[in-house]
Amino acid sequence: MCAGGFAKCLGICLIPLAIACILCNILLFFPGGTIQDSDHITDQVFYCGGLLGSGVLMIFPALVFLGLKNNDCCGCCGNESCGRRFAMLSSILFAAVGVVGAGYSVIISAVAMNLGPKCLTDSTNGTWSFPFNDGDYLKDTSLWSRCLEPKDIVHWHLTLFSLLLVMGLVQAALCAVQVVNGLLGALCGDCCGCCGGSDGAV
Template sequence: MCTGNCAKCLGITLIPLAILSVLCNILLCFPGGKVASSTDHITDEVFYLGGILGSGVLMIFPALVFLGLKNNDCCGCCGNESCGKRCAMFTSIIFAAIGFVGAGYCFIISAVAINKGPKCENGFNATYSYPFHDGNYLSNHTIWSQCSEPKDVIPWNLTLFSLLLIMSGVQAVLCAIQAINGLIGTICGDCCGCCGGS
């Protein structure tokens, strides 16, 4: 597969992942699927915007660059017909690094949020706090009763942060693949040789 075609496939895959990440982050603003009466009732990690900034905005730019690589003009500069394509592939490595950082940010935020558990009303003292520590609620569902409000906030947060964790992990892998693909394209050029075929 040509390096340009490979980059285009990666870009096509990254765009829906970025959109879904933004959507998951927005849904986390509604704990348990309900409108929070106060921002203090929303888990702090939601406001770090891992899905919106990290796996969303910072991923859209690399995805658009990857999509455009196939159509980039590779018909020469400085007497070298593959120079333009090589320069474009080198630029894609930089954007892949930006995407990798964004995905890594979202991955870390999601992992911390899953381990910490959601902020909820503690059944014992009726105040909003983090009743779980070090992920102890993940294997012990009997202690979920410590969260009395909002209802179903634990599976809600766990599902959405897990989706963000998985999607950001996939995005990081795809950006790493494009970095390698871009390096190959920089060194070898695009194997499809758009000028040679015309």
């Protein structure tokens, strides 16, 4: 497969992942599926790891990857293939941006999962806090009863942040693959260059 075609496949994979990350982050603003005051929402939600890092920031490299296959490579300094080589090289920069964005989302998700959700722990005094320490609730589900409200907040918190963590890792891996693909495309050229070959094959 041509370097540009392979990059397009990566872009096609990144788009739905970015949309899914945005949706997960939005849902986290509604703990347990309910509307809460901002001070009742887990702090890490406001860092927008899924909304910005794995979401909006990931759209840019995805669009660049999608456009590489159709990039015009003709007539660059007398070298027909250098336009496409430059495009593949520039895609490495966008891939690096994608890795940074996905990495940000992964770090935020990992911290949030270790810390646990913010929830009502004392109904008498109306105290909202983080009742778990160093991820202890991940091994002992009996601790989940410390969260009184919102209902099923621990499941909600774990499920959405786990999805963000996994999708962020997948995005980072795909962008890392494009770094290698971009280097190969820049050094070796695209095997399907639009100006290469006497038959004009694309």
